[in-house]
Amino acid sequence: MRGTETEWRGLEYGDVVRGVVTHVAPFGVFVELPGALQGFAAVPELDWERFDAVEEVVRVGQEVTAEVLAFDVEREQVRLSLKALEPDPWLAFARESLGRTVRGRVTKVAPIGVFVQVADGVEGLVPEELLDRACAVGDELTVDVTGINLRRRRIALAVG
Structure with missing residues (x-):
């Protein structure tokens, strides 16, 4: 049981x-x-x-x-x-950031795109087709927050 x-x-x-x-x-x-x-x-x-x-x-x-x-x-x-x-950092990010431009650091490069840390404990994905240049882990990017799904813990980003 x-x-x-x-x-x-x-x-x-x-x-x-x-x-x-x-x-x-x-x-x-x-x-x-x-x-x-x-x-x-x-x-x-x-x-x-x-x-x-x-x-x-x-x-x-x-x-x-x-x-x-x-x-x-x-x-x-x-x-x-x-x-x-501990407070969920995604909730605060969602309240403040949808539709905004933020700076972040690339944390992972994958075939589908790059993952960018946009706040402490919060990462989003810039899809490969929206990248305007090759990126490496550690690169700083300016990105637009285009979508947030709290249930699936996904943030859609585009290069700003």
Whole structure:
């Protein structure tokens, strides 16, 4: 009965808990919680910003605060989110930036175009057909924000 309980061992969904990171793995972190409970936060629940290695966000021995997302009763584990307690940078960007011209840094070059970091924790795509020159990671670009889809976490950009 994984993730179907709404309360377990004195905790319920939405509770905020504090614990200590005991193990860091490429897929997430394990957290020791009060009452000898084990917590786990998967990589997508660690931070709003993109990172290359989990150790860039947390380290063993670090105290963390997280929101309870679910319970895995079979594994006796509490599923956690560290990023849930931080403001979503996409919301602020969406409120302020649609239709505007912004500066950003190229973070990835792909066959479909280039990804540009337009704010902390926010990246968008300039499609290949809209690029007016070759770009490399680290290049600064001025781009127009032509579309934002919060549900799909996608931002459409055009070279400004």
